[in-house]
Amino acid sequence: MDALLLSRIQFAWVIAFHILLPAFTVGLACYVATLEVRWWITKDDTIRRLSAFWIKIFAISFGMGVVSGIVMPFQFGTNWSRFSDSASNVIGSLLAYEVITAFFLEAAFLGVLLFGRKLVPQWAHAMSAVLVALGTLLSSFWILAVNSWMQTPRGYEIIDGRFFPTSMMAIIFTPSFPYRLTHTVTAFVVTTAFVILGVGAHYLRKSRFPTESKIMMRMSLGFLAIMVPLQILIGDLHGLNSLEHQPAKVAAMEGLWETQAGVPASIFAIPDQEAETNHFEIAIPKLASIYLTHSVDGVVQGLKEWPREDRPPVAIVYFAFRIMVGIGMLMLLTVLVGLWLWKRGKLFESPRYLRWCMIMSPAGFIAVLAGWTTTEVGRQPWVVYGLMRTRDAVTPSLTTGDVGLSLAGYILSYLVIFGGGLVLLRRLVRIGPPVGPEDEEHEAPAHPKRPLSAVTDHDDTVDAPVERGLGGRHDA
Secondary structure, eight states: OOHHHHHHHHHHHHHHHHHHHHHHHHHHHHHHHHHHHHHHHHOOHHHHHHHHHHHHHHHHHHHHHHHHHHHHHHHHHHTOHHHHHHHHHHHHHHHHHHIIIIIHHHHHHHHHHHHOTTTSOHHHHHHHHHHHHHHHHHHHHHHHHHHHHHHSOOSEEEETTEEEESOHHHHHSOTTHHHHHHHHHHHHHHHHHHHHHHHHHHHHHTTOOHHHHHHHHHHHHHHHHHHHHHHHHHHHHHHHHHHHHOHHHHHHHHTOOSOEESOOEEEEEEEETTTTEEEEEEEETTHHHHHHHSSTTOEEOOGGGSOGGGSOOHHHHHHHHHHHHHHHHHHHHHHHHHHHHHHTTOTTTOHHHHHHHHHHTTHHHHHHHHHHHHHHHHTTTEEETTTEEGGGTSOTTOOHHHHHHHHHHHHHHHHHHHHHHHHHHHHHHHHOSOOOGGGTTTSOSOOSSOTTTTOOTTOOSSHHHHHHTSSOTTTO
């Protein structure tokens, strides 16, 4: 254990927890905006109650995301000062653009969304939801622009070991950026849709909130019927782009050591980086060439084309990629079965399918983590691909004790933050949406002592729970 390895573990710990929140809040903000606009148009009170319920969950998730995200930039100075010194002229402006566009937009309209339902006209409340959703998408835009530049750098010149911009358009719109942006954002909204699908299925299994639950399941399943196949198509295009610009990453994803034509698709293997081979491999002939090059006899470079010191950790990339793809296939199966049941009129009556939807509700988060691992570990040993190695980016004065102490602090604080946040989210889900007249006969008189007693059936803002149990003025 040295300072470099501990710094990498620390950054992985921080960003792995943080990315779970954008993976949820980006999609949830879009869902809330859809509900608000739909209620504005239809005046359906069920939609209003459903929106009020998810706004409360969004408030907690958004707060957790802000807290966990604040500490990430500090690591650029404390642990990765050489990287900051070399690349700040390029990435500093992109991070600043995120603040003055995404953060300012969210800060301006988040308060209206959370507390303004009874204070502003409905069109203004719906507009605030749309602008908050736009802010989350803009934040994704700029962060992925930074990451894409690190993956496929363009529009720079190097002077005295520092990167200087020559074209901001080239820096932002690198060759991998369009694919990375669409693939990531689509993954975020799919992740949220599966959570909504699972929550709706949970309530139906418990015979609670049937009206709201059916709306949630119909909206999420209809959305997923479009987005899951689209995500698979975007993933294929992203793979072709990676093969062109980061072929070593693709070779690691496939566990491919030798350059060859008609590459088989490795279904399972145990890669051995020292022996440069795979053990216990199960493969389908020529399939990898078909989906990587769209040709049966397409040629793909193997890892032996690169020196050992330029290869990524193969086993991590190999298994992370298969986890991501495997979950994607399960998602597609879930959607197809759901559409079949919907067509037969049994979508809300199948206990097994409802239970399966609950099991699949966290699948998107696992897929996002696996995809992030594939992307970031796959570009190693480079922090700026082909130009700056990770070992050259770490702060030279760091000691093992320094990073070990900060890592222990991050682990403890994140467990507290995320543990507390999950408890609050679980309580909100247990309480459920405000009950409408059509649901009163279905809602059991359980929960005589509700954990958040301030959330009553007629609440349609987050003012009460925030003041009485989620960090408002009384708690302060």
